[in-house]
Amino acid sequence: MLDIKFVRENIDTVKQSLINRGSSLDLEEMLSLDEQRRARIVEVEALKAERNNTSKEISEKKRAKEDASALIERMSQVSATIKELDASLAEIEETQHQWLLACPNLPHSSVPIGQSEEDNPEIRFWGTVKNFDFAPKEHWELGLALGGLDFERAARLTGSRFVVQTGWAARMERALAQFMLDLHVDEHGMIETIPPYMVNTKTMTGTGQLPKFAEDLFKQENWDYWLIPTAEVPLTNLHAGEVLDEAELPKGYCAFTPCFRSEAGSYGKDTKGLIRQHQFHKVEMVYFAHPDNSYEILEQMTAQAEKVLKRLELPFRTIALCTGDMGFSAAKTYDIEVWVPGQNTYREISSCSNCEDFQARRANIKFQPKDSGKKQFVHTLNGSGLAVGRALVAVIENYQQADGSLLVPKVLQPYMGGLEVIEALTSENL
């Protein structure tokens, strides 16, 4: 959420940001609401001041056993007016609040201006794209042939966009997750966390999923509980309403959780395989950072995500999202895309964002500067480190061999009982 005062004092900046993001929000309407609101506040607060003063007089008169009925009579009318004004003020404030909740974050000045993913510049590339002397298969073909991925049974159990992973595919998913968590905890000093996988409306609003994107989420019937679309939601809201010590910053959390997404509006897209599921696993990183160095933390966190791919020896490229392609809450975002040879393309496997104080303002997360001064909003950052299901896709496709078997990446072997090659499913590797 943007600060209303900031909007009022930086009209051109906000206007340009909305244009760059391709948003259709009406800024003029909001500004006129703001004027109405402030005028109404002046009006009603003058009356309240009068009421407070007169109430004191009344109590003094009553104690002195004097007659206060004239004052009471007048205040009765003043109170009635206050009630009306308060009601109309509340209405204006609610409309304005909804506007602010629907307004996307301001892009950082370094974010390239553009309309779509076509305009996202590549920042760096890492690795070597392997030349296969055979036509590399897609992961779902291999998963089917090797018996680890079962989309048919999942469809019977639930529906489309689900999978049953068995044997090596289940274990490799677990191995990937464990490898990633160990890396973030042991080498990056992050705090491992197991948060709730369901959160309430307030929490979803804190990070920006609500009120605008309810159709992307799964909701529990009869409960104010939503399934998390990413651990960013519970992790960032972990300190909602709190004041952190400046010395604690930056504070990093990581969590391995399932993520649930309705994938509304993606009909026909990525219908095969693991790429776009209603339920998938992700290791998420969240940082609470000092405003002075949050962009350094963004670089650091992005590097941490990249390190996962480097250790897995998977080629990737990192791109900067342009204004038109960036998520709602982000001020700046890097996407990391891993090479998937079966599809002969790059697929997003991580998204690392600095949300600055956008979420902190919604969720009310502050820190107390050491040398006194006022409490300030922290900057919040989140990044995938990494999407586990998609990492499995990348491993399967990049590590496939001509005979249809898979090599197990070196860093995963300790997590898979030393297994080096995955052959077709047998009782031995089950």
Next chain:
RNA sequence: GGAGAGGUGGCCGAGUACGGCUGAAGGCGCUCGCCUGCUAAGCGAGUAUACGGUUUAUCCCGUAUCGCGGGUUCAAAUCCCGCCCUCUCCGCCA
């Protein structure tokens, strides 16, 4: 799910039976100053947030906030209604 107890400032804790003089006693903590071989103690001052007005900014002024929302009233921490959360006991359960 049933029964009971409770939610007041950074923390502890008065106030709620009889509504007003309580942004809220007292204590602790913290900050600044004084004092002081050092430390501790002592003395003095200060110590919430948001919004609005004013302002270059500070200051200042106003309004709101005693879990949340609503009601009664000239006036609500205090009375009434609804909800949320925490704790204890019982039931159920991995």
